[in-house]
Amino acid sequence: MEFEPASTAVVVVDMQNGFCHPEGSLHAPASEAALEPVTGLVSRAREAGASVVYTRDVHPPEQFDGNHYYDEFERWGEHVVEGSWDAELHDALDVREADHVVEKHTYDAFYQTDLEGYLESHGVDDLLLCGTLANVCVLHTAGSAGLRDYRPVLVEDALGYIEEDHREYTVEHADWLFGEVLDREAVTFV
Numbered sequence: 190m191e192f193e194p195a196s197t198a199v200v201v202v203d204m205q206n207g208f209c210h211p212e213g214s215l216h217a218p219a220s221e222a223a224l225e226p227v228t229g230l231v232s233r234a235r236e237a238g239a240s241v242v243y244t245r246d247v248h249p250p251e252q253f254d255g256n257h258y259y260d261e262f263e264r265w266g267e268h269v270v271e272g273s274w275d276a277e278l279h280d281a282l283d284v285r286e287a288d289h290v291v292e293k294h295t296y297d298a299f300y301q302t303d304l305e306g307y308l309e310s311h312g313v314d315d316l317l318l319c320g321t322l323a324n325v326c327v328l329h330t331a332g333s334a335g336l337r338d339y340r341p342v343l344v345e346d347a348l349g350y351i352e353e354d355h356r357e358y359t360v361e362h363a364d365w366l367f368g369e370v371l372d373r374e375a376v377t378f379v
Contacts (some may be wrong), residue, residue, distance in 0.1 A: 190342075190371055194238035198313045199231055201284045201328045202298065202320030203246045204282055207268050207275035208349065214275050219356070220321040220349030224281045227319050227347045230373050231283065237378035240290040240311055244298040245269075246326060247276045252294060259295075270340065293306040296329040305337060315340045317376060321349025323359040335367035346372040 204227055207213040207222045208374045232239055253260040253327045261268070269276040278284055293303045298304050308316075316339050318331050327348060331341040343363050350356040 190369075190375055191377050192239070192315055192317070194234070194378050196312055197234070197315045197317065198240035198242050198308060198311070199234040199317045199319065200242045200244065200298070200320060200330065201227055201231060201282070202244050202330055203243060203269075203322070204243070204279050204320050204349075205269055205275070206277050206279055207246075207273075209227060209279045209281075209303070215265060217321065217349055219351070219353075223319070223321060223347055223349040224279060226344075226373060228283060230317065230319055230344060230347050230376065233287075233376070234378070237376065239317075240313055241285070241309040242291060242304070242307070243278055243282065243284060243288060244263070244291045244293055244304075244320070244326070244330070245278060246294075247271050247277060247292050248294060261295075263339065293326075294327045297333045298326070298330040299333040299337065308339065315342065317342050317344055319344045319347035322355070323348040323350040327364045328359045328363065331363055331368050332366075341368035341378075343368060343370045344373055344376065345370050 246269050290308050291302050334341040345360045360370045
């Protein structure tokens with residue numbers, strides 16, 4: 190499948206120490222293994238002239254105090270707390286000044302962030318989504334992108350997950366409901 194670089198962004202979801210480093214609070218081996226495929230995809234996209242966006246899941250320590258229902262710390266334990274090493278992007282990523290970094294506080298990288306404004310101002314319509322966790326932040330961000338009339342394409346061999354079934358569910362669900370699924374080899378730039 191061919192992508193026009195000027196209207197395409199690679200969106201790298203939450204490839205942070207907390208998820209991708211063995212000492213991270215929510216380390217998943219498959220998230221760590223996704224680092225190489227993600228960096229390879231980013232490199233190819235950058236060479237072609239596509240935009241690169243990184244998301245960081247970051248939680249202020251008091252974020253969920255007093256919430257009625259939504260409490261990620263209760264579900265997952267404390268993770269990627271604001272200002273911590275856990276919350277930083279993994280050192281294996283080649284983050285550059287021209288790249289856009291989105292700080293998010295929920296599973297969805299569009300919710301109360303500047304992501305949509307950035308994409309609109311850069312003429313981006315197609316999103317190549319990779320990163321972690323496939324069935325959590327990647328899936329929610331991709332679904333939100335589709336509802337906003339972006340073309341979400343999940344790069345299935347550049348996704349981190351806790352269990353293989355989670356990745357399989359994600360790519361099947363995305364392909365069936367709102368997006369497209371490709372592997373890295375099928376991504377080409379015109």
